[in-house]
Amino acid sequence: MPWMRDDEMKLKGSKTEQDFRVRFIDSHKSLFQDPSNERLLNVLRNSFPEMRTAYFIGHVPEQGEDFYRLLINTDTIALIELDRYNFDAKPIVDTISLRDYVKGLSKMDQIKMAVALDLAQRDLE
Template identity: 50%
Template sequence: MKLKGTMTEQSYREDLIASKLHLFNDKSMRRFLYIIRETFPAMNTAYVLSWTPDQGEDLISFLVDTHSVIKIELDRYDATVAPIVDVYSIENWMKGLSKIFQIKFAVAFDLAKNDLV
């Protein structure tokens, strides 16, 4: 998908940059960052694609560098509960995405690509 510089894209860009800063700098995100680094030791950058807080868990999907999406289900209250981790190729993740989510993904991919230059 080609980016056009729309206001929607700009809004996503701002949110995604904030999500990256939050992931790498906020103590509350340490468990997620640890899981990502454990799964992808050579990881350089990551962006939150979606975050669904459930009653007792958080379900978060991250774009990792420009090669994978990792979906993590993490118990919010009990750190001893093992997380559920699923890894997807970009191609598999993109299947069936709504148009609006495709735009968000394209912006995240663009940001990740620029981080890796």
């Protein structure tokens, strides 16, 4: 992984990794194929015209908005806030480099990122 040193997380095919992989693949299909995600996908395509793949890293539904974290290609974490009720409200889009995002992640979140990055790299081959 480009953001990992040699002594850091390596994928081993563990049950945890396999579970993350299944969830990422399902959510990836949903993002690109499910009409309920069309608004989010349009925001991603407009904000990241170079996007060739994306994976959900996190989603926090709040009362009036949804907060998403997505891995875009293999190098960017997109932070997106969408108003849940006012579709005319401009989405808030921010980014963090992958290198900055992974600093201080828990072991479980490091595994999650390694799996998402592996899937994204395969998509881009």
